[in-house]
Amino acid sequence: MQRPLPAIYLCAIAALVGLLAGCATPPPASDPEALAEYRATNDPAEPFNRAMFDVHQAIDGAILRPLNGAYRWLPAPVRHSVSSVLNNLRTPVVLLNDMLQGEPVRAGDTLGRFVINTTLGLGGIFDVAESRFGVPVHYEDFGQTLATFGVAEGPFLFLPILGPSNLRDLAGLGVDTAAQPLTWFGQGLAVDLLAGVRGGASMLDTRDYYFDFIDDINRTSLDPYAAMRNARRQARAAAIANRDAVGHQPPSR
Amino acid sequence: MLLLNRRDFAVLSLGLLCTSPSQAQMDTARAAGFIQAAGDELVAAINNPGLSPAARQERVASILRRSVDIETVGRFVLGRFWRIATPAEQQDYLRLFEASLIRNLAGRFGEYQGVRFALGRTQSRTEDDALVSTVVTRPNSNPFNLDWRVAESGGQPKIVDLIAEGTSLRLTQRSEYASVIQRGGGQVAALLTAMRAQAAR
Numbered sequence: 001m002q003r004p005l006p007a008i009y010l011c012a013i014a015a016l017v018g019l020l021a022g023c024a025t026p027p028p029a030s031d032p033e034a035l036a037e038y039r040a041t042n043d044p045a046e047p048f049n050r051a052m053f054d055v056h057q058a059i060d061g062a063i064l065r066p067l068n069g070a071y072r073w074l075p076a077p078v079r080h081s082v083s084s085v086l087n088n089l090r091t092p093v094v095l096l097n098d099m100l101q102g103e104p105v106r107a108g109d110t111l112g113r114f115v116i117n118t119t120l121g122l123g124g125i126f127d128v129a130e131s132r133f134g135v136p137v138h139y140e141d142f143g144q145t146l147a148t149f150g151v152a153e154g155p156f157l158f159l160p161i162l163g164p165s166n167l168r169d170l171a172g173l174g175v176d177t178a179a180q181p182l183t184w185f186g187q188g189l190a191v192d193l194l195a196g197v198r199g200g201a202s203m204l205d206t207r208d209y210y211f212d213f214i215d216d217i218n219r220t221s222l223d224p225y226a227a228m229r230n231a232r233r234q235a236r237a238a239a240i241a242n243r244d245a246v247g248h249q250p251p252s253r
Numbered sequence: 254m255l256l257l258n259r260r261d262f263a264v265l266s267l268g269l270l271c272t273s274p275s276q277a278q279m280d281t282a283r284a285a286g287f288i289q290a291a292g293d294e295l296v297a298a299i300n301n302p303g304l305s306p307a308a309r310q311e312r313v314a315s316i317l318r319r320s321v322d323i324e325t326v327g328r329f330v331l332g333r334f335w336r337i338a339t340p341a342e343q344q345d346y347l348r349l350f351e352a353s354l355i356r357n358l359a360g361r362f363g364e365y366q367g368v369r370f371a372l373g374r375t376q377s378r379t380e381d382d383a384l385v386s387t388v389v390t391r392p393n394s395n396p397f398n399l400d401w402r403v404a405e406s407g408g409q410p411k412i413v414d415l416i417a418e419g420t421s422l423r424l425t426q427r428s429e430y431a432s433v434i435q436r437g438g439g440q441v442a443a444l445l446t447a448m449r450a451q452a453a454r
Contacts, residue, residue, distance in 0.1 A: 033333050034439075037431060076393035209395075220357045222447045226432035230425045238419025 023047070042156055042166075043229065049158040053225045056160040060214075064161075068207045081125045083205050087137045088117050088124025089198065093176045097140035101148050106242075109135050139239070142179070143172025147240045156229055161203070164232035279410065281376040284383035284403035287410040291320045292370050292387065299365050306363065314359040322404065322411035323351045329413070330427045331441075334434055338441040346441070349448040356452075358415075367392040370399070381405070382413060 024046040027034035043049060071079070091114040098107035113129040121128040129135045146168050147153070154167030165173075177183060182195050207214075213231075221227040298304070298312040327350040328335050338346060362368075373386030382404035390396045402414035402421075415422045430444055437443020 034435075037333075041428070216357075216361060220353075220360075220451075221429055222444070222451060223429045223432045223436075227425050227429045230428035231420045234420040234424060235418060243419050 044155050053158045071204050084127040085124040086202055093179050094140050097145045100145045142175040143169030144240050164228050279383040279405050281378050281383045285376050285385050288385040288401045310359045310363040313362050314355045320412050322406040322413050325413055329423050332427050334441050342441050
C-alpha cells in the first residue's frame with residue numbers, strides 16, 4: 001500500500017546533507033548589526049542554497065520557463081480551469097489544515113466550495129463557488145499550521161524545482177503529501193499516472209502564477225537569490241497571517 | 254512568533270531611519286485620495302492607445318518621479334550601510350537608485366495594458382504613514398492586492414513603498430542590496446559597481 005518515496009524526500013535528504021557540508025560563516029560578535037541581519041536572514045546553509053539555486057536556474061531556463069511559455073499559449077479560461085480543478089483536488093489537505101488551525105469559517109468555505117464546485121462546477125472545471133457565490137479559494141498547508149502552533153521556520157532552504165522553502169515548510173509538505181487521499185488510493189499504473197499528471201500540472205500551474213514575478217526578478221534584481229529569499233519569507237508571513245486572500249492564490253510552500 | 258518579531262523590528266528600524274522632528278502624520282483619507290489620483294493618472298497613461306511603448310514608459314516614469322519619495326525610499330533600502338557610505342557614495346547611490354527604481358517600475362507598469370484598479374476595503378495608519386490598499390485587475394490575469402504606503406514629505410503625500418500580495422518591495426530590495434554589499438566584502442562601492450553595470454545593460 002505504500003507508495004515509493006517521492007522525489008521531495010530525496011531532496012530533503014540532500015538538503016540535510018548539504019546543511020552539514022556547506023555552512024556560511026556568521027559575522028563576528030563585534031559587529032552587532034551584521035549579526036542581527038545574519039540571524040534575520042536565517043540562511044546558515046547559504047553556500048549550499050546558492051549552489052542549488054544555480055542548478056534550479058539552469059533547469060528553469062532550459063525546461064521550466066519554455067514549458068511555461070508554451071502553456072501560456074492556452075487561452076486564459078482554460079488555464080483558469082486547470083487551476084480550479086487542482087484547487088478542488090487539494091480540498092482535503094486545505095480542509096484538514098483549516099481545522100487544525102481552528103478556523104471554522106474558513107473550513108466551512110473550503111468544504112462548501114468543494115461541494116459546489118464538484119457538482120455544479122463539474123469537478124472544479126468551473127469555479128462556481130467564486131463566480132456565483134462569491135467564496136474565493138484560499139490555501140492552507142501544514143507548514144502554515146505548524147507556524148500557527150508557534151513552530152519557528154528553521155533555516156532557509158532552496159531546492160531545485162521546488163524553489164525557496166525552509167525546514168518547517170518542507171516537513172509540512174511531507175505531511176500534506178502523506179495526507180492526500182491519492183497517496184492512499186491503492187496502487188498500480190493508473191494511480192501512478194494520475195498522480196504524475198496531477199503533479200506535473202500542479203508544477204506548471206504554480207510556475208505560471210509566478211511567471212511575471214520570476215521574469216521581473218531575473219531582469220531587474222542585482223541578486224535574484226537574495227531577492228527571492230526575502231520575497232518568499234514575506235509572502236509566507238502574509239499567508240500564515242491569512243492576509244493573502246484575493247481569489248486565486250498559489251499553493252505557497 | 255519569529256515573523257511577527259521581525260516585522261516589528263522592520264517597523265522599528267524604519268521609524269528610526271525616517272523619523273524627523275517635523276514629520277506630520279498622514280491622514281488615511283488624504284492618502285487614499287492621493288493614491289486614487291496618482292493611480293488614475295498611471296492607468297490613463299498605461300492604457301493610452303495613442304502612445305508608443307517608449308512614450309508610455311516615459312509618461313509613467315514622470316508620474317512616478319512626482320509621486321514617489323525617492324530619497325526616503327533609497328535611504329531606507331540602503332539601510333545601515335547609508336551611514337558607512339562616504340558623502341560621494343551617498344550621492345552616487347541616490348542617483349543610481351532613482352534611475353533603477355524608475356526604470357524598473359515604469360518597465361513593469363508599462364506592460365500592464367488594460368489594467369484597472371480599485372481602492373480596497375481597508376486603509377490603515379501607522380505612526381507616521383498610511384497604508385492604502387488597492388486591487389489591480391488585468392485582462393487574462395488574476396487580480397492581485399497592491400498596497401501603497403504613503404508618507405508626508407515636504408507637505409505633500411508621497412509613496413514610500415509598494416506591497417504586492419503582502420511582499421514589500423523596499424524590504425525585498427534592502428535585503429538584496431545588503432547581500433550584494435556583504436558579498437562584495439562589506440563595501441558600498443561593490444553595490445554601486447553592480448548598479449552601474451545594470452544601468453549600462
